[in-house]
Amino acid sequence: MGKREASKQVLALGAEVQPISPGEIEEKARGLVAQMSLDEKIGQMSGDSSRILGALAMMRGYNMRPIPAGVNERLGIPGIQFSDGPRGVVMNHSTCFPVAMARGATWDVALEERVGDAIGVEVRSLGGNFFAGVCINLLRHPAWGRAQETYGEDPFHLGEMGVALTRGAQRHVMACVKHFACNSIENSRMRVDVRIGERALREMYLPHFRRCVDEGIASVMSAYNKVNGEYCGHNSRLLRGILKDEWGFDGFVMSDFVWGIRDAGAAALGGQDLEMPFRWHFANDLPGLVTSGEVPEEMLDEAVMRLLRQKIRFSQTGEPERYGEHQVASDAHRALAREAAQKSIVLLTNDAVPETGKPLLPLDLTRIERLALVGKLANTPNTGDTGSSQVRPPYVVTPAEGIRAALGGTAALIQDTGGDPRRAADAARAADAVVVVVGYSSKDEGEYVDILGRKSGGDRSSLYLHPEDEALIHTVASANPNTVVVMMGGSAIITERWRGRVPAILMAWYPGMEGGHALADVLFGRVNPSGKLPCVFPRSGDHLPPFDSNADSVVYDYWHGYRKLEKEGLEPAFPFGFGLSYTTFSYANLSLESDTVALDGAICAAVDVTNTGDRAGDEIVQVYISYPEAAVERPVRELKAFARVSTEPGETRRVEFKIPVRRLAYWDEQRNRWWVEPVRHTLHAGPSSIAAELLAADFQITDTR
Ligand code: BGC
16 A cells, blocks of 8 residues: 555545444554564654755645645554644634634634534644644743634633534544643744743643543643743653543653654653654654664553553544535535634623714614724734734634725725824714724744745734834724724733724734624624633733743743732733623622532532623623632632523523532642642622622532541
């Protein structure tokens, strides 16, 4: 069988989907390992291309086709056929969804699972069997260049969203969660040593990875950076100690690409199973290391077993009738991208304007004859960075295209790039309302890529809008009070220098290929905005942890995001979990099934949410826990559950939550284990992390230890 046929076999196997029991998988995998030569084992543990051919293929267009690893013709073992993400499928011309941070703002796990399902179908339809796009690194600081690839700053929320994407994708292909662990600085990612204590590691940086492991994710990608002095790709404490031994992960660890392994022996001993994307350190050095006894061959057997287990498991899953090139960027997937973008847009402010005495948004088309659209991002495709997560959709609907389509000729559209302030002011004055589209692009933030001196992305150099964007907002707002600012970007933006000048602000993130339509849907009220912030928007960078994108060494302490601001009593510009709607909601009747709960039990809570406005709308109901009697320092309040509910005007929905008590544990450094204190706790339910808007109920945890 040739290489091509072997890779086709992945699909052929899927065409006769037959469930296979875990026992049969083990037996089959063991049988294959027993027949392998040392070279064949190392072949399983390496990408298939040589360094030169692989590098050339990447330069021609990263991941246009699946990247193969471990195809074994003699034994008929289909290889891994890798596709990157998470914005969609990087291969070919696929559906470009809003970036993960935007999807984080939907707080919609069912939607994220559908996104995962669509991605899985597209990967499979393009000849892949592996999706490496479950990125759940914690957003420690909004300047992180790859913030857009993750879902936000809260470990619980990250876990829920990551699991949803995994569940959807793994109906069709293996999924890989990345980057394990503490990968939250971009520019110095290849060298930075993250020094971190056990409690911060366990409570803030690892729980969401654990959730994906418990969900049965096939693979974990090790990060480039070091943790406590050891590269993550060699880090036996993380890979063997915590991931494999403690959590019982039975999938495989894959290196981050090219520089994820520095030394074959350290990596193999550390618990690395697959070197990607080339045959390099493992292929060159493992034969000698095994012969000399420095790396026991049983370790290679274990790695190969891990790889085979997942290859066999997934060669027998899927829904073959759903695969085919017509599925890639299909009507249904593009509609899903639009829905995700609609639900991700966050309405940050919406004040009354003098003319009507009513909030500016939604823009009332019966009153608008001329609408001005200003800013250089207004008619620029802006779907995110140009690193490994770049998806190449067949088209991108810009804000201008979406707005023009929605206006359908009912109002004139005056477009201006905003480059000349006088012209922009004239355009604003001539219109009944103005939409200003400003923010970041791949030039400002993203994966740091330096190809032959051509650099792009990297960590942000500022948390403010570009000075010319801020000046444009001032100019336009002076010319027309009916101004709405639409911001694009991968995470928090500081708005202090201009926020008070405009009545309405929308955070649109990088909204994907259908983003322009989704934005117009929200602006004109076809869709009621429902996104909420998955990361705090501070008033000042001084309120955040220190961030040095060139650090060789950095300390990650326990405090970041809303937890840090609340501990220090600092008011954010827009709190974690915050987002407005065109309707209003009220909360009442918070009740607990019982006010005592056993350690191994669950807290059952329910709360009424009423749509008190005159429009249907979705609300994201959030549950936080506080620890008034804790013996150790705990966050003021932590997210422990959430739900998105749809309501009609006047409708009341009773929303129920069940929170296992173990979710309230902290990492006890003395006992070196998770620990729940048998004391009084408080449950808070409401629309965001704002204390004044939360209802509260106490419960006592009873000690049954
Ligand atoms: C990134 C990974 C990506 C890999 C493959 C690395 O630089 O950190 O997220 O999956 O490249 O392109």
